[in-house]
Amino acid sequence: MTFAIDHKSPVPLHIQTEDLLRKIIKQPQYQKGKHLPNEIELARTLNISRGTLRQAINKLVYEGLLTRKKGVGTKVNNMVSSRALNWLSFSQEMAVRGIPIKNFETHLSWVKPEESVRNFFDIKGNRKVLKLEKLRGRPEGPFVYFVSYFHPRIGLTGEEDFKRPLYEILESDYQVVADLSQEEISARAADKFLAGKLQLDTGSPILCRKRFVFDQAERPIEYNLGFYRADSFVYTIESRREQ
Known part of the structure; x- marks a missing residue:
């Protein structure tokens, strides 16, 4: 899949980026747990600012479609539902x-x-x-x-x-x-x-x-x-x- 957005389109960049991310996370490799490209790499590929990219990512995180962990990366959240729990061995x-x-x-x-x-x-x-x-x-x-x-x-x-x-x-x-x-x-x-x-x-x-x-x-x-x-x-x- 080609990662690209149309910079001549009247549609705001963050909306285009959000739509692109929704298509990306449906790809088999990301459904199976592969992390999304890191923000610097993806922003450079799309020729957008990291702020614009983060705005789109944050929207999908808020919707529960993505999980982002510091130092680990961003990946698709395939859980039907989730809740933070205290856990034991x-x-x-x-x-x-x-x-x-x-x-x-x-x-x-x-x-x-x-x-x-x-x-x-x-x-x-x-x-x-x-x-x-x-x-x-x-x-x-x-x-x-x-x-x-x-x-x-x-x-x-x-x-x-x-x-x-x-x-x-x-x-x-x-x-x-x-x-x-x-x-x-x-x-x-x-x-x-x-x-x-x-x-x-x-x-x-x-x-x-x-x-x-x-x-x-x-x-x-x-x-x-x-x-x-x-x-x-x-x-x-x-x-x-x-x-």
Whole structure:
């Protein structure tokens, strides 16, 4: 897609820029999580001021179509709805609920991640990242399958003791503090692989939670997928209306 606006048009530049951005974010690569070009580069390409560009971006951010993070960039917000929440690690969540947890499987591997993960981390396609898979649940059976990918910048080796709480490892061993989480929650039918992991019939309903984790500088550190049995887990949200 060509990034261009008509400087001879009577339509104001910020309106043209806004319309262009709406077309850009519908492109497959941006729907899959790729960050938009940085403001300096895009303003130069369009031959407009950064102020004009920011005016258009701010409009889409206000509408919930874009998410902008300092030092990270601007990307499409694909969540149907979103709300800022206080968040806990899985171990903390279960401790609060008083649920005893058993680890059934733990697997570590170095992989070339799929496009959505590469775009979130902003890394090249040939770069491998550490992938952690865990199957967890109550002593009588598993109810959640986790997949986590970690940014190579952290320095994880794969030799860590992942029986320890994950964020304790990151903070104590690598001085990386998980500070911000963004989540997408959706429902889906279990495919053959997930059905086998969670001891379900293929096609059974499961809850899918996608979590994007950032450090204190708002740099991406973890891309996490959690697949829960729908009959064993309830995701509760408490919010207070702003006055």
